[in-house]
Amino acid sequence: MAADATTFTPLVLSDRINAMQESQTIAMAKKARALAAEGVDVISLSFGEPDFQTPQYIKDAAKQALDEGYTFYTPVPGYPELRQAICDKFERDNQLSYKPENIVVSTGAKQALANAVLALVNPGDEVIVFAPYWVSYEEMVKLAGGTTVQLMGTLENDFKVTAQELEAAITPRTRLVMYSSPCNPTGSVFSRQELGAIAEVVARNPHVHVLADEIYEYINFVGEHASLAQFAAVKDQVITVNGFSKGYAMTGWRIGYLAARKEIAAACEKLQSQITSATCSITQRAALAALQGGRSSADVMVEAYRRRRDMVLELVQDIPGFRTATPSGAFYIFPDVTGYFGKTTPTGETISSAADLAMFMLNDAHVAAVDGGAFGAPNCIRFSTAAADEKLREAFLRIKTSLAKLR
Ligand SMILES: Cc1ncc(COP(=O)(O)O)c(C=O)c1O
Structure with missing residues (x-):
């Protein structure tokens, strides 16, 4: 059988590109999209994107x-x-x-x-x-x-x-x-x-x-x-x-x-x-x-972001093991989650990092967030608050239920 030329062509990418990591925020969004494509009701809080339309x-x-x-x-x-x-x-x-x-x-x-x-x-x-x-x-x-x-x-x-x-x-x-x-x-x-x-x-x-x-x-x-x-x-x-x-x-x-x-x-x-x-x-x-x-169009959005920040901070207070500062700007919360390290999931896996916890939340609560390692802070997880109020409320209630399963 004739060899397929492409099979044997060695592919050499540059050292520059081999040394580069894919953006973790984009990678997490991709995983969330893949789960959603399988029919799972995923709430994605991974992307840093306003959920508002551009003003008319x-x-x-x-x-x-x-x-x-x-x-x-x-x-x-x-x-x-x-x-x-x-x-x-x-x-x-x-x-x-x-x-x-x-x-x-x-x-x-x-x-x-x-x-x-x-x-x-x-x-x-x-x-x-x-x-x-x-x-x-x-x-x-x-x-x-x-x-x-x-x-x-x-x-x-x-x-x-x-x-x-x-x-x-x-x-x-x-x-x-x-x-x-x-x-x-x-x-x-x-x-x-x-x-x-x-x-x-x-x-x-x-x-x-x-x-x-x-x-x-x-x-x-x-x-x-x-x-x-x-x-x-x-x-x-x-x-x-x-x-x-x-x-x-x-x-x-x-x-x-x-x-x-x-x-x-x-x-x-x-x-x-x-x-x-x-x-x-x-x-x-x-x-x-x-x-x-x-x-002035930004001012309207900022009021919504402030309201959501306050709402999320209140919901997070109800989640033991999340320690968070009060954000003064942008649209994220970034809790320290070390309180969960060493705990075990219902399927027997140990949570040893924020990345493990983010993965558990995606698989169990169907909420996507980005582990802080991507931002140089491996003890934290980033949640975007640029989502509709009901989605945020539902996401943090789901997270609370899932985290309570960790022993
Ligand atoms: C801190 C920071 N700088 C820069 C950017 C890039 O913004 P742009 O969409 O204008 O490229 C972002 C987008 O998430 C950001 O969060």
Whole structure:
């Protein structure tokens, strides 16, 4: 029988891709979808996605853009009028003054983050990541050949790394510091005072840049959003990343941006020009309308997120062994679940990690959540609260019933 040529063709993937992990949040969502396809009634609290539709005025702007013929390549860093509107947003919301040359619009905040990491980090450089951190930070640093140094916040300190801890971790090889505030997965929010102390440390270390991920800026229950770039002494060292996915419920549209000193912005533009070019023209026109419409549509969603956070915190109080901080922003709760380690399931398996517990909850309660290992916090589990009230209530009641079966 003739050999099938494809059977014998050796497949060699790059070391770079072999070293990379699949996003755990996406992996968990896939498992939940597979169970649902078998007919199981799964409640998925694994994805970081608003359950709201994009506001109508933004959708209308996209339709209008199509009708007006916005179907061509745009400048790589985005339409000038969109970059100007982003500057106006920084002025209005953050009292930060930027010019369009400081702004690069990308295919999601995710690409903005990746652009900055790849533009700044050399192989062998250290990148300090405040943990728990958003899943993709570590893999982006790996892709650039850098090494992450994790600084772990504690539940007792609302998962916030302090300026002193940062100072102690900086070495001559530190190139970048990365964090999100409001934070995914913990929901903690740095205060102006805390950022002020961090700014002092950063100013003393001019070889260090900071990637401040502010994608959850609008989803803030404590009121004031502070930006590290607001501290004049470090503004040139800070790259601020933001986007439309969370505040304007525009995850599928794929648009985010960064603001940085013009040399860094130009480097990100160069990188983007060789990989993806600009993001979609229609999306950019919709984003322009989103900004021109202000933030009142976000305020409505934030009220819902706050209500759900409060409801979930109350439901969680009823679950022994879940220890959780009160999130100040974003739409997650991130309980420490070590109280369940060492317990046995009805089928005789021992729970020895948050990953085991997340798997037990998926199989027994049919609730999908992501184990904290994906965020550098293997004692915790992340639940998204961006789901309808009834779904959240039902999910935590199911979890309570299932966890009571552990001995
Ligand atoms: C902290 C954080 N940064 C960045 C992103 C990426 O957002 P985008 O959809 O704009 O790529 C997310 C999305 O989940 C996030 O949670």
